[in-house]
Amino acid sequence: MKTKNKAAKFFSVLILLLIGFILYWSFTKPVSVIIQAGHEGRTTGNTGAESKHYREEEWNIIVADEVARLLKLWHIDVKRIPARVYPMKATIAVSIHFDGATKPCRSGASIGYPNQNSYAFAQKWKSLYKTYFPFKWHKDNFTKNLKYYYAYNYIKADKFLLLELGELSCKKQTNWLQPRLKKIAHLVAYSIATELGHSVKKPQF
Numbered sequence: 001m002k003t004k005n006k007a008a009k010f011f012s013v014l015i016l017l018l019i020g021f022i023l024y025w026s027f028t029k030p031v032s033v034i035i036q037a038g039h040e041g042r043t044t045g046n047t048g049a050e051s052k053h054y055r056e057e058e059w060n061i062i063v064a065d066e067v068a069r070l071l072k073l074w075h076i077d078v079k080r081i082p083a084r085v086y087p088m089k090a091t092i093a094v095s096i097h098f099d100g101a102t103k104p105c106r107s108g109a110s111i112g113y114p115n116q117n118s119y120a121f122a123q124k125w126k127s128l129y130k131t132y133f134p135f136k137w138h139k140d141n142f143t144k145n146l147k148y149y150y151a152y153n154y155i156k157a158d159k160f161l162l163l164e165l166g167e168l169s170c171k172k173q174t175n176w177l178q179p180r181l182k183k184i185a186h187l188v189a190y191s192i193a194t195e196l197g198h199s200v201k202k203p204q205f
């Protein structure tokens, strides 16, 4: 009787471990691309930039959704995630953000990344977006939030870019950005697909 109980215990533990492993595997399974909408789902802490008319989170979601939709359309496997992260693996991870400034129009576009592995990809993005975005650019990793972004520690990606796509507290910039959000998303998706070796059509502005 005792041995039977032991065997039953052993197998139920084994089954639980197996279920745990399958769940863990499905959550952490490597994907080609991870797209994060910055601040999405946050109600406390860093909830993102805000201006009179716009909230960063909303714009991040519009852009991130469109990037993910296009990548799927081009048959690239993509995981679209909110602010909350857990250990994940990807070839490319991109986090979408818009900046805010206490003195309006002092900011603009910038890029953050965790290390030099992402440097070349970052420069490609900059030279592409620079041909469209007619406002200020900061140096890469110009704030701690860019250089030490929390998600770098959870998402293991060969290349990880945090994109600040413009300044939400500057009316001149929002006037330019707002009608172009989907075009900008197309540009982001295009540069990711190209980086992965896919040939897709360059968007026209």
Ligand SMILES: [Zn+2]
Pocket (backbone or CB within 6 Å): 038, 039, 048, 049, 056, 096, 097, 098, 099
């Ligand atoms: Zn942000």
